[in-house]
Amino acid sequence: MKTTELTPFKNEPFTDFSVPANKADMEAALRKVKSELGRDYPLWIGADKVMTDGKTVSINPGDVDQVVGRVSKATKEHAEKAMNAALATFETWKKVPAEKRAEYLFKAAQLMRERKHEFSAWMVFEAGKNWVEADADTAEAIDFMEFYGREMIRLSETNLHRPLPKIPSEDNKIAYIPLGVGIVIPPWNFPLAICVGMTTAAIVSGNTVLLKPASVTPVIAHKFVELMEEVGLPAGVINFVPGSGGEIGDYLTSHPKTRFVSFTGSKEVGLHISELAARTAPGQIWIKRLIAEMGGKxxxxxxxxxxxxxxxxxxxxxxxxxxxxxxxxxxxxxxxxxxxxxxxxxxxxxxxxxxxxxxxxxxxxxxxxxxxxxxxxxxxxxxxxxxxxxxxxxxxxxxxxxxxxxxxxxxxxxxxxxxxxxxxxxxxxxxxxxxxxxxxxxxxxxxxxxxxxxxxxxxxxxxxxxxxxxxxxxxxxxxxxxxxVGVHPFGGFNMSGTDSKAGGYDYLLLFTQAKATSRKI
The missing domain is CATH 3.40.309.10 (Aldehyde Dehydrogenase; Chain A, domain 2)
Structure with a gap:
């Protein structure tokens, strides 16, 4: 698929809940999700779904007697297995053509669009969002997948659309290749949109990831991982490892095989991750890349x-x-x-x-x-x-x-x-x-x-x-x-992070490395 064959990117519209039919659809989604509350959810390590005795119990912040779900907690041993699964999968995933990787995102975006109110309803219960805030969150998640899919195809065709200057005796090209295995640590406040955006940006660029969701909102993150399995994403591309930041978060950030860390959260945690990522672990052969958004005033x-x-x-x-x-x-x-x-x-x-x-x-x-x-x-x-x-x-x-x-x-x-x-x-x-x-x-x-x-x-x-x-x-x-997304590339200065500009035309460059090749002719 070439970029010229893609429809232009267009932001997902917000739902007008003053329309009776839209209101009725949302109420139906809320009833459906409410009937599914309180279930147990596994880790995802490669092709394995692993239930653990330790659970993160997610509760409804608006009704604290209501359990949204119980999500298995990963240990260091689970994290190490997930790292090995991601490393093995990377060797094949990085060779999948960009347009094929993007196609998974487009399929997931379409399914999420069809089930938009259901995804929003999960955030009403787990994150305490009202209908409008939840709807905007889901719309942004769809936007991220549509936008990053198109961007990866564009980057893969750089030599077609932005060729390097020609010289008589050489054929010169530049390609944007993936980094490796990354740790994705999204926040609880946009538990679908930012989780989806951070994760899909990494995988559509050819990387594999260990996704460690926020402890406050792990269920909605699990629903996203389920969606990616449904569209056929190969096992091991996304490994789902919720757990303690102090235990597995620090362990994975410090891991010698971690190539990058993508984080959104508080200044304090972001600086801690930055410090850990800056240390060189035995056997590490690269400088880890940190993509961080750390809040504001x-x-x-x-x-x-x-x-x-x-x-x-x-x-x-x-x-x-x-x-x-x-x-x-x-x-x-x-x-x-x-x-x-x-x-x-x-x-x-x-x-x-x-x-x-x-x-x-x-x-x-x-x-x-x-x-x-x-x-x-x-x-x-x-x-x-x-x-x-x-x-x-x-x-x-x-x-x-x-x-x-x-x-x-x-x-x-x-x-x-x-x-x-x-x-x-x-x-x-x-x-x-x-x-x-x-x-x-x-x-x-x-x-x-x-x-x-x-x-x-x-x-x-x-x-x-x-x-x-x-x-x-x-x-x-x-x-x-x-x-x-696409209109206001998002990221800040100073202690607000690395100004990574999520939803912008430069964002995927952070998950890739540019390789220039020259051939004498």
Missing amino acids: DGIVVDETADLEAAAQAIVVSAFGFQGQKCSAGSRAFVVESVYDEVVERVRALTEKWTVGLPEQNYPAGPVSDKGAYEKILEYIEVGKKEGRLVVGGGNAEGNGYYIQPTVFADVDGKARIMQEEIFGPVLAIGKAKDYKEAIALYNDTEFGLTGSFFSRDEDHIAYAFEEMHCGNLYVNRKCTGAL
Whole structure:
């Protein structure tokens, strides 16, 4: 299959649940998935499915009495067997033509499209996403498979579309070949989209992987692995090894046969992985490659010329969508003093309308991920009460789960902890600036640099923001969340990671190595 024969990439549309038929379909999917909760799931090591005595028990964060599934936990011995399976499979998988590898992704994307609501329903129960957030997650997973499949075919045809300069006596070519065996460590907050994106980018490039899903959301990752088996992906290309980060995560990151680590998660864990990967193990013959996305402390800047209602809406949606549990979430806002009070009041009014409740019933706000996050966020809220003026929220919310009120603090100093530290929850801090330049300086005063947004009608101000706001993804007059595959290549600066630009045209280069060949003629 040549790229010229492929249909152009097009983002998967989001579902409009105000349409009665769509609502009914989602309700049916929720009933189906609910009837399947509580099952046991195995490891996948090569062609073997292995049940272990140790299990990770996944619970519904919105109803903690409900078990989503029990997923087998891998030990070091399992991890070593999985590594050997991946190494053996790599020798054949790397020789499979790019268009054939891409075809597996296209088939999986089509099946996921046909079962879109079912995949979303699993995230409603396991990740605490409401219908819209879950639907967007599934759509992004489909997008990643469609986009990376096309990209791998394009890279394989580089010599056709971007030939090297010709010289009279030589035939010169360049090819992008796979790296080897990689460790894929996705996050819990986009448990389908990012898991699918990281894994399929690696395998469509010709690598084999050990997939270690997040302990909070292992069931949805297992559903993805099942899908890839269904489309005929050879055994051993993806090896499913959930387990302890301290045990098998560190073991595999340090393994001499690990060629690369693809990680999305916290700054602290990312730096730990970076340190381990940088050490050379006995028998290791390469420098391990690290692809890392490590979160952010993102924000929105509003100047005096902005559409204030649009700015306030963007601030609220960016801060509280999926309970602020996005690495792109806008947890800070800096507003020019002449419009500061009006923006704060608009944000307060909008936030008070956000109701909190069970994701299955599609409330705007649901639970946070687990007990640890719940307790940590509530501690930060208490810190915020000392660092700013509580505008709305300020505590937990009712329900048999990890529910927290959307919380807004105003008059917060730029150096305050709630302005500097990643909370990863429904907590927004707002600060005042004398003008747009000071507001941008306050925005830049962070160790992170993932996403940002600037609201203004002044072209000179906007030009200044484009030049000076230091982040990997900068948006003007829109929210700072919601990157689309192919449209907004995603990745950040500084402690936000390696700026890998997932969903962009350079991403697969990170999973390949360029080999130039010259033949005298």
